[in-house]
Amino acid sequence: MVELDSVMLSRMLTAMTLIFHVIFATIGVGVPVMISIAELIGIKKKDPYYSLMAKRWARGFTIIVAVGVVTGTAIGLQLSLLWPSFMQLAGKVIALPLFMETFAFFFEAIFLGAYLYTWDRFKNPMTHWYLSLPIIVGGTLSAFFITTVNAFMNTPAGFDIENGVITSINPLAAMFNPATPTKVFHVVSSAYMTSAAILATIAAITYLVKRDQEYAKRALKLTVTAALVFSVSTAIAGDLSAKFLAEHQPEKLAAGEWHFETEKGADLVVFGTLNEDNEITGAIRLPNMLSFLAYGDFNAEVTGLDQIPDDEEPPLWIHYMFDFMVSIGFLVLGITFLYVLMTYVKKWNPHQKWMLWAIAAIGPLSMLAIEFGWIYAEIGRQPWILRGFMTVAEGATTSPNVGWMFLMFFLLYAVLAGGVLVVLRKMFKDHPAELELEHLYKEVDEGGKR
Amino acid sequence: MSISIKKLTKEGSDNGIRIYRNHRSLDLLYGYLIVASIDFGAGFFAYYARITKKDHIMNKLISRYLSPVWEVTNVFFVFFFVGLVGFFPDMAYYFGQALLVPGSIAIVLLAIRGSFYAFESYGSKNNSVYMFFYGATGLLIPASLSTALTISEGGFLRVTENDVRLQFSELLLNPYSWSVVFLAIVSVLYISSMFLTYYADRADDEGALSLVRKYALFWSIPTIIASMTVFIALSQHNPEHFNRMFDYWWMFGLSVFFYLAAVFLVYSEKFYGWAFIAVMFQFLFAFFGYGVSKLPYLLYPYVTISESVTPETMGLALVIVFIAGLFLLIPSLFLLMRMFLFDADYVKGRK
Ligand code: HDD
Ligand code: HEM
Numbered sequence: 001m002v003e004l005d006s007v008m009l010s011r012m013l014t015a016m017t018l019i020f021h022v023i024f025a026t027i028g029v030g031v032p033v034m035i036s037i038a039e040l041i042g043i044k045k046k047d048p049y050y051s052l053m054a055k056r057w058a059r060g061f062t063i064i065v066a067v068g069v070v071t072g073t074a075i076g077l078q079l080s081l082l083w084p085s086f087m088q089l090a091g092k093v094i095a096l097p098l099f100m101e102t103f104a105f106f107f108e109a110i111f112l113g114a115y116l117y118t119w120d121r122f123k124n125p126m127t128h129w130y131l132s133l134p135i136i137v138g139g140t141l142s143a144f145f146i147t148t149v150n151a152f153m154n155t156p157a158g159f160d161i162e163n164g165v166i167t168s169i170n171p172l173a174a175m176f177n178p179a180t181p182t183k184v185f186h187v188v189s190s191a192y193m194t195s196a197a198i199l200a201t202i203a204a205i206t207y208l209v210k211r212d213q214e215y216a217k218r219a220l221k222l223t224v225t226a227a228l229v230f231s232v233s234t235a236i237a238g239d240l241s242a243k244f245l246a247e248h249q250p251e252k253l254a255a256g257e258w259h260f261e262t263e264k265g266a267d268l269v270v271f272g273t274l275n276e277d278n279e280i281t282g283a284i285r286l287p288n289m290l291s292f293l294a295y296g297d298f299n300a301e302v303t304g305l306d307q308i309p310d311d312e313e314p315p316l317w318i319h320y321m322f323d324f325m326v327s328i329g330f331l332v333l334g335i336t337f338l339y340v341l342m343t344y345v346k347k348w349n350p351h352q353k354w355m356l357w358a359i360a361a362i363g364p365l366s367m368l369a370i371e372f373g374w375i376y377a378e379i380g381r382q383p384w385i386l387r388g389f390m391t392v393a394e395g396a397t398t399s400p401n402v403g404w405m406f407l408m409f410f411l412l413y414a415v416l417a418g419g420v421l422v423v424l425r426k427m428f429k430d431h432p433a434e435l436e437l438e439h440l441y442k443e444v445d446e447g448g449k450r
Numbered sequence: 451m452s453i454s455i456k457k458l459t460k461e462g463s464d465n466g467i468r469i470y471r472n473h474r475s476l477d478l479l480y481g482y483l484i485v486a487s488i489d490f491g492a493g494f495f496a497y498y499a500r501i502t503k504k505d506h507i508m509n510k511l512i513s514r515y516l517s518p519v520w521e522v523t524n525v526f527f528v529f530f531f532v533g534l535v536g537f538f539p540d541m542a543y544y545f546g547q548a549l550l551v552p553g554s555i556a557i558v559l560l561a562i563r564g565s566f567y568a569f570e571s572y573g574s575k576n577n578s579v580y581m582f583f584y585g586a587t588g589l590l591i592p593a594s595l596s597t598a599l600t601i602s603e604g605g606f607l608r609v610t611e612n613d614v615r616l617q618f619s620e621l622l623l624n625p626y627s628w629s630v631v632f633l634a635i636v637s638v639l640y641i642s643s644m645f646l647t648y649y650a651d652r653a654d655d656e657g658a659l660s661l662v663r664k665y666a667l668f669w670s671i672p673t674i675i676a677s678m679t680v681f682i683a684l685s686q687h688n689p690e691h692f693n694r695m696f697d698y699w700w701m702f703g704l705s706v707f708f709y710l711a712a713v714f715l716v717y718s719e720k721f722y723g724w725a726f727i728a729v730m731f732q733f734l735f736a737f738f739g740y741g742v743s744k745l746p747y748l749l750y751p752y753v754t755i756s757e758s759v760t761p762e763t764m765g766l767a768l769v770i771v772f773i774a775g776l777f778l779l780i781p782s783l784f785l786l787m788r789m790f791l792f793d794a795d796y797v798k799g800r801k
């Protein structure tokens with residue numbers, strides 16, 4: 001049994017907060033993109049269904065953002081409260097993007113306020129659409145900034161330590177450390193993908209319960225197409241991330257792939273389990289594939305766990321996390337591809353029950369992939385909080401009260417999760433799209449007359 | 451504030467950026483103080499109006515103001531503590547170690563407040579439970595956040611080589627700490643009612659105006675009493691800081707002057723806008739007087755400004771980003787203000 005000391009409890013509390021926050025953060029980054037596209041199509045095609053889509057998404061979005069903001073505030077403060085020594089060191093080197101992130105939020109918050117309260121205030125609807133752009137920029141920039149901080153924890157750069165004192169600090173080099181490009185690409189792309197997938201899930205369920213089918217058809221087409229595009233870019237980004245790991249963080253890749261011996265032409269281990277003697281059973285072995293994935297060359301040498309000091313080896317169970325993430329990635333890619341194909345082939349009807357049920361699954365699945373991916377990335381960094389410089393145990397608070405705080409935050413997140421569900425249900429259950437559309441048509445007509 | 455920068459630089463501080471940095475985090479704290487007070491107090495008044503059955507007069511006004519800006523308020527807070535970590539990492543270490551419990555309680559209260567506000571205003575309207583939370587957290591949050599200021603006066607921490615502990619019992623039994631809590635709550639209600647008075651006047655809402663004007667005049671009295679109490683309690687708790695305050699007596703004098711001006715204007719029922727500006731100056735001078743007189747200490751007696759600042763390159767980078775950020779934010783904030791707070795039609799409820 002693991003001992004529940006302050007370090008362990010701090011890790012659990014951090015993990016709980018982040019796992020909860022990332023649900024809302026992901027939607028916060030991706031959904032503005034979808035809102036903006038829908039509004040633009042609505043304006044260009046003069047199709048009120050799309051304008052309505054943008055409006056309804058934006059309305060649900062406000063609730064999600066609210067929870068994203070409060071949980072983000074929690075994690076922001078918790079970093080200092082739970083990891084004071086880490087933040088003391090990190091603050092000296094990586095404070096810049098943390099600070100810039102708040103500017104990005106500020107920017108986003110201001111324009112979100114403006115966007116939400118000005119739907120019918122401008123003569124030219126394009127003016128309102130322009131307001132959606134700073135929201136996208138703000139959300140994506142905040143993802144970018146926070147991801148650079150996480151990248152820094154994985155591949156610290158931009159400073160030296162001489163006799164325990166930090167010197168030659170270069171904030172930009174810290175921000176643009178080796179992990180930054182692939183990480184940012186993968187995180188942003190998977191956020192867009194997941195947001196599109198969640199909206200697709202909603203549209204599919206709406207269609208399945210036989211409400212608002214005209215509306216749902218359009219929503220499906222838009223969201224599933226977007227989810228397809230973004231899942232392709234996510235897979236590319238994931239591949240680049242693996243290549244990055246091979247180069248800069250081989251222990252994470254090796255632990256994730258159960259690659260024990262350093263060798264040329266390494267096999268890729270897919271699925272399977274480990275027995276007591278750390279032997280792999282029931283796995284599929286793809287010959288030479290790991291070398292290819294890591295270096296684009298079937299014969300390249302891939303560092304195995306034998307090269308890593310025992311006390312710096314990440315836990316081996318992250319293999320499952322990696323496999324779940326990748327499987328979901330390809331599954332979602334397949335489902336969305338099939339749907340898009342069916343809409344282009346006249347004979348096939350994409351709105352069959354099984355297809356819609358499959359689409360209904362991609363939202364929750366993608367969100368799970370986000371969680372699995374993060375757990376893989378974060379546990380794969382163990383035992384380091386700042387790889388090579390500070391271990392998790394060195395970074396943690398010594399306060400004896402972390403356990404109580406864990407309970408308190410657990411209750412908080414339970415209340416927030418319940419609240420979100422209740423409010424979202426209320427918001428859409430009694431307001432079907434068709435009903436709203438009648439109001440909107442009236443507005444459109446009046447607009448035409450003016 | 452520019453005066454104080456000059457003064458300090460003249461007094462032989464060799465490093466302009468260092469002073470400048472200190473002021474940036476004070477700016478952030480001051481900004482948060484004003485914006486958040488308006489918001490926190492408004493929550494309390496909304497609840498109070500409801501239990502005294504006056505909500506029909508008040509609540510439209512309050513919700514029209516709060517809806518567009520609640521998130522901005524929250525961002526100010528994040529700004530402040532992230533700024534603190536960035537500018538003073540050592541300070542973040544001490545506070546992080548010591549404030550786990552009060553800090554976490556503040557986060558939970560803030561989280562409940564922010565999310566319930568959103569739930570209510572976009573979801574279920576006029577729910578009593580929510581209103582209660584919204585009102586109560588408005589007072590509890592300033593109280594729990596004020597412990598950070600209290601602790602910075604020293605005497606509440608037990609520091610060993612790799613451990614910092616907050617002495618709860620001392621904190622709870624100390625008159626200075628209670629005087630700060632009292633001041634925090636009272637000032638929130640004062641600042642907020644002063645702003646609402648001005649806002650009601652802009653909105654030509656006679657009914658609400660006469661009500662919030664009464665609140666404002668009422669809360670002005672405990673505000674001045676609480677300020678005096680804090681002075682007295684500080685003279686007991688940290689005489690060194692107390693004596694340094696006399697070097698900056700003119701700042702506190704100006705603060706009292708603006709206080710009297712604000713109350714006078716509201717009492718004589720005119721120039722409510724100027725009255726609120728006077729309130730802002732009142733707190734500006736009190737706040738910077740407090741901050742400047744405390745230097746070089748940030749946390750008595752462990753952290754001083756000269757040891758704790760971030761290394762030069764980072765400090766410079768942060769200051770550059772801060773200024774660049776302001777160039778981005780001030781115009782956008784201005785836009786928001788134009789659209790909501792000061793758009794006469796919107797304020798009057800026609801949009
Ligand atoms: C919708 C979500 C999603 C999907 C479908 C995928 N990923 Fe992923 N993955 C993430 C969401 C994610 C993430 C949540 O965004 C992570 C966590 C940390 C990070 O940088 O991104 C991540 C991390 C992550 C890492 C670790 C990066 C690091 O620690 O620096 C690798 C190597 C991959 N992924 C590889 C892949 C591959 C080869 C995929 C094949 C399709 C894939 N991912 C699909
Ligand atoms: C939002 C998605 C994220 C999720 C779901 C996530 C998940 C986790 C998990 C599961 C742990 C626990 C690791 C363990 O106990 O072994 C953890 C630790 C941690 N994460 Fe993340 N993480 C996320 C993003 C980030 C980012 C962007 C940062 C940087 C700013 C960060 C900073 C930390 C820190 C400081 C710890 C504690 C140290 C440690 O246990 O390694 N996380 N996170």
Ligand code: HEM
Nearest residue numbers: 025028029065068069072073075076105143146524525528
């Ligand atoms: C990769 C994982 C993360 C992503 C993509 C992400 C993105 C977001 C988004 C989109 C929001 C909502 C803001 C809005 O819509 O206005 C948010 C809120 C917030 N996040 Fe995260 N975040 C992540 C992890 C973290 C971590 C590890 C921290 C801690 C440093 C953090 C700090 C915050 C803060 C302080 C807020 C609230 C800001 C406010 O008051 O507006 N986030 N985040």
